[in-house]
Amino acid sequence: MKTAFISGISGQDGAYLAQLLLDKGYKVIGGDRRTASGSLWRLEKLNIMNEVEIVDFELAEFTNIMRILEKNDIQEFYNLAAQSFVGASFEMPIMTADITGVSVLRILESIRKINPKIKFYQASTSEMFGKVRETPQNELTPFYPRSPYGISKLFAHWMTINYRESYNLFACSGILFNHESPLRGDEFVTKKVTMGLSKIKLGKQEILELGNLDAKRDWGFAGDYVKAMWLMLQQQNADDYVIATGETHSVKDFINLTAKQIGINLVWEGEKEKIVGIDKEKNKIIIKVNEKFYRPSEVDFLLGDSIKARKILGWEPNVTFEELVGLMTKADYDKLSKE
Numbered sequence: 001m002k003t004a005f006i007s008g009i010s011g012q013d014g015a016y017l018a019q020l021l022l023d024k025g026y027k028v029i030g031g032d033r034r035t036a037s038g039s040l041w042r043l044e045k046l047n048i049m050n051e052v053e054i055v056d057f058e059l060a061e062f063t064n065i066m067r068i069l070e071k072n073d074i075q076e077f078y079n080l081a082a083q084s085f086v087g088a089s090f091e092m093p094i095m096t097a098d099i100t101g102v103s104v105l106r107i108l109e110s111i112r113k114i115n116p117k118i119k120f121y122q123a124s125t126s127e128m129f130g131k132v133r134e135t136p137q138n139e140l141t142p143f144y145p146r147s148p149y150g151i152s153k154l155f156a157h158w159m160t161i162n163y164r165e166s167y168n169l170f171a172c173s174g175i176l177f178n179h180e181s182p183l184r185g186d187e188f189v190t191k192k193v194t195m196g197l198s199k200i201k202l203g204k205q206e207i208l209e210l211g212n213l214d215a216k217r218d219w220g221f222a223g224d225y226v227k228a229m230w231l232m233l234q235q236q237n238a239d240d241y242v243i244a245t246g247e248t249h250s251v252k253d254f255i256n257l258t259a260k261q262i263g264i265n266l267v268w269e270g271e272k273e274k275i276v277g278i279d280k281e282k283n284k285i286i287i288k289v290n291e292k293f294y295r296p297s298e299v300d301f302l303l304g305d306s307i308k309a310r311k312i313l314g315w316e317p318n319v320t321f322e323e324l325v326g327l328m329t330k331a332d333y334d335k336l337s338k339e
């Protein structure tokens with residue numbers, strides 16, 4: 001039986017990856033920084049709470065990381081923990097640089113010192129492409145991050161490559177484009193939309209305020225993406241892979257599809273920051289732009305090319321964009337209608 005350690009077990013990807021590894025017969029140890037706070041609701045949702053061993057884990061604390069590696073015979077280490085919200089990284093750039101960036105060096109150094117045989121997965125991101133230099137983006141596309149988050153992840157990405165090349169660690173970096181699910185955090189735009197429109201439909205909220213509706217993202221399903229993480233660590237050689245669907249949609253497209261699936265007849269009036277979304281049946285404004293959700297510098301467009309992963313890992317996404325919106329909308333609407 002292999003043992004895997006997942007940092008960020010309380011997050012969206014942590015929960016889906018734990019479920020996948022348990023299904024494959026792994027012993028799963030999950031790192032959580034607030035073990036007493038009830039932050040593990042996602043594991044409960046997936047009914048795997050009692051199957052995962054939870055240990056205290058804080059990215060800022062080198063000794064904590066060292067101790068976990070000393071105490072446990074770990075074969076695979078998936079580093080999913082991070083300050084992962086791009087918006088917050090502008091408010092907290094130093095904390096983000098330390099947690100999302102420098103901490104990866106703490107982990108790599110611990111692995112090198114304590115057990116260099118451990119296979120390491122780093123959660124890199126399409127945010128490193130930022131102001132894109134070419135379309136679609138693949139493993140050879142130059143990086144141009146646009147936020148303290150993207151820059152911190154780029155540091156971690158290069159450190160992962162550097163430890164692979166300098167010390168021969170089996171260290172992989174998955175450059176994952178946006179992936180969502182019913183377990184997505186409430187601050188991200190997809191969840192804000194499916195939750196917000198569900199509440200509006202049920203008469204529990206009047207209006208949904210959002211930022212830049214023209215941003216385009218390559219959105220996939222988190223359950224599909226964690227399979228790619230595992231596949232990367234099962235290869236003969238460690239390498240880096242882009243994971244994406246190869247389709248891009250605007251925030252407005254996401255809203256339109258959610259409204260359609262939930263039965264709101266939505267029409268748009270105005271442009272840019274003056275644009276409003278109107279419930280045609282009720283003749284009422286239900287969506288507005290609030291500039292407080294704009295970012296100081298935006299990533300306008302992302303579209304991934306995952307041909308390398310498809311060829312070498314045999315990975316492909318199963319859930320379509322329409323199905324993803326459906327999954328998220330149904331989960332939020334059903335939950336809210338019972339409250």
Ligand code: NAP
Pocket residue numbers: 007008009010011012013014032033034039057058059060079080081082083084085099123124125126175176177178179180185
């Ligand atoms: P998430 O839901 O925000 O989960 C982040 C996890 O990191 C949470 O478990 C969080 O714990 C933990 N964490 C934060 N600060 C920590 C600290 N100081 N010490 C220990 N743990 C800490 O993110 P996700 O969507 O699952 O994404 C997983 C990883 O992939 C992240 O590194 C993210 O940056 C990266 N990524 C995500 C996407 C995406 O579209 N989802 C795409 C590319 C890359 P708490 O619950 O205590 O806050």
Ligand code: F7E
Pocket residue numbers: 084085086087124125126127176177178179187188189190192209210211212213215216217251293294295298299
């Ligand atoms: O924003 C726009 C916003 O916060 C998507 C993280 O998982 O994926 C995620 O980062 C777009 C942006 O995700 C609102 O300006 C409009 O253009 O859902 P998001 P993100 O910034 O793409 C990458 C790959 C990661 O690695 C990250 O960890 O939507 N947008 N209005 C809004 N965004 C938010 N959050 N809230 C709004 O009201």
